[in-house]
Amino acid sequence: MKRRQFLSSSAAALAATAALLHWPARAFAQAQTPEVRLAMPPLLDTRTTGRLSLQAQSGSRSFLSGAATPTAGFNQDYLGPTIILKNGDLAAEVANALKVPVSAHWHGLLVPGEHDGSPHLPIAPGESWQPEMHIAQDPATVWYHSHIHERTAEQVYFGLAGVIHVTDGDDDARGFPSAYGVDDLTLVLQDRRFDDAGRMVYNPSMMDVMHGLVGNRLLVNGQAGATAVVPQGIVRLRILNGSNARVYTLFFDDTRPMHLVATDGGYLQAPIALDTLTLAPGERVELLVDMSDGGAPVLMSDPDQPYGVLPFAVDASLPARIARVPEQLDGVLGDLAGSEVETREVSLEMGMGGMMMGSRGFAINGRPYDMARIDFAVAQGTVERWHIRSTMVAHPFHVHGVRFRVLSENGAPPRPENTGWKDTFLVPDEAEIIARFDQPARHETPYMFHCHVLEHEDAGMMGQFTVT
Numbered sequence: 001m002k003r004r005q006f007l008s009s010s011a012a013a014l015a016a017t018a019a020l021l022h023w024p025a026r027a028f029a030q031a032q033t034p035e036v037r038l039a040m041p042p043l044l045d046t047r048t049t050g051r052l053s054l055q056a057q058s059g060s061r062s063f064l065s066g067a068a069t070p071t072a073g074f075n076q077d078y079l080g081p082t083i084i085l086k087n088g089d090l091a092a093e094v095a096n097a098l099k100v101p102v103s104a105h106w107h108g109l110l111v112p113g114e115h116d117g118s119p120h121l122p123i124a125p126g127e128s129w130q131p132e133m134h135i136a137q138d139p140a141t142v143w144y145h146s147h148i149h150e151r152t153a154e155q156v157y158f159g160l161a162g163v164i165h166v167t168d169g170d171d172d173a174r175g176f177p178s179a180y181g182v183d184d185l186t187l188v189l190q191d192r193r194f195d196d197a198g199r200m201v202y203n204p205s206m207m208d209v210m211h212g213l214v215g216n217r218l219l220v221n222g223q224a225g226a227t228a229v230v231p232q233g234i235v236r237l238r239i240l241n242g243s244n245a246r247v248y249t250l251f252f253d254d255t256r257p258m259h260l261v262a263t264d265g266g267y268l269q270a271p272i273a274l275d276t277l278t279l280a281p282g283e284r285v286e287l288l289v290d291m292s293d294g295g296a297p298v299l300m301s302d303p304d305q306p307y308g309v310l311p312f313a314v315d316a317s318l319p320a321r322i323a324r325v326p327e328q329l330d331g332v333l334g335d336l337a338g339s340e341v342e343t344r345e346v347s348l349e350m351g352m353g354g355m356m357m358g359s360r361g362f363a364i365n366g367r368p369y370d371m372a373r374i375d376f377a378v379a380q381g382t383v384e385r386w387h388i389r390s391t392m393v394a395h396p397f398h399v400h401g402v403r404f405r406v407l408s409e410n411g412a413p414p415r416p417e418n419t420g421w422k423d424t425f426l427v428p429d430e431a432e433i434i435a436r437f438d439q440p441a442r443h444e445t446p447y448m449f450h451c452h453v454l455e456h457e458d459a460g461m462m463g464q465f466t467v468t
């Protein structure tokens with residue numbers, strides 16, 4: 001929601017106050033140990049080597065004070081490193097030290113189907129996968145995760161995911177914070193379900209599959225109850241909703257604005273000051289937040305039923321390099337409207353009746369996902385307009401291999417969050433997108449399009465297409 005609307009809404013203001021008052025009582029109450037400082041994932045900078053080496057491995061982590069949970073991660077126990085990429089050649093190697101097949105899908109990288117890491121590119125236990133990639137895209141915050149059909153939800157849940165920064169090295173000229181973990185924070189939001197012993201569990205019931213599995217604790221970068229410590233200046237937050245199903249509506253408890261500067265696929269043309277921001281599974285945003293008042297705001301979610309996501313604290317001894325939010329940005333959004341050669345209907349379906357009768361009822365255009373079926377073929381280099389419908393609930397819709405623009409949502413112009421380049425967005429009842437399909441995907445390694453509620457995806461709300 002844009003700033004003016006929000007401030008004029010007394011209900012929302014009340015909710016923010018309520019959030020503050022009820023903070024310690026919420027189910028997500030943080031700060032058992034408020035002095036714990038939020039850590040960033042380790043950095044894996046590929047810019048000088050042109051090489052990227054990941055290993056999917058098992059681990060164990062005690063997330064809360066209680067028992068340890070068996071986990072999985074890339075190069076570590078849980079989650080993976082933050083990878084920095086620049087345009088050019090990238091020789092990747094992904095090894096699998098687990099006992100089950102995994103894949104490494106680069107969600108948001110514009111690479112051909114054979115490099116995409118889809119369910120058609122499983123890495124067997126003990127094997128490795130070596131895509132020789134070429135990166136050529138605008139700076140963006142993208143991510144990677146395992147994508148084995150019917151196993152994606154569980155594998156991501158236990159840790160097989162990480163963030164990627166595609167950078168062109170010009171952020172200093174843009175006046176953007178760029179010191180990793182100092183004024184440029186990477187935040188992976190994940191809710192997880194913990195049992196009484198403090199173990200993270202994944203045991204979705206039929207209702208969980210229906211609604212998507214939501215947790216009872218919130219982790220940021222795999223940590224519960226940590227505080228982000230930042231300099232007294234402008235801070236950049238790169239936020240990934242890495243949850244299986246939870247949709248966040250983020251806001252600060254003191255109503256300070258969040259300046260949206262980038263969406264999934266790149267920068268905007270100018271920052272948009274927002275008071276609330278909806279972020280569905282798979283989506284990323286980059287925000288600039290002014291911390292120069294030295295305050296200690298809490299990032300919250302859901303004005304209607306507020307809960308804490310991440311408390312902030314200022315450390316004035318940290319270098320504050322940026323003092324103001326730039327007025328203009330250099331994102332190039334282009335205008336695809338009018339050049340489409342094809343329109344398609346995509347209906348995201350979950351049939352209650354089908355579920356009751358034992359079939360799961362999750363489908364797109366009446367057909368559950370089938371690895372052996374190509375749903376349609378796109379002509380490479382052409383523009384298409386897709387009309388997407390959600391049934392029963394709003395579904396976060398994602399397409400591999402492209403970035404798209406949202407033309408409309410329920411017949412109206414898109415929300416501010418959806419005005420930039422996107423690869424994933426929440427489809428209310430219906431929406432239209434437009435994209436040019438430049439990257440190729442052959443029959444053997446097609447691109448996926450699916451709901452990013454991972455339980456829905458695994459249950460069949462996914463399809464696949466070629467680009468030739």
Ligand code: C2O
Nearest residue numbers: 105107282398448
């Ligand atoms: Cu983030 Cu097909 O996935």
Ligand code: CU
Nearest residue numbers: 106107108400
């Ligand atoms: Cu993807």
Ligand code: CU
Nearest residue numbers: 395451453456
């Ligand atoms: Cu869905």
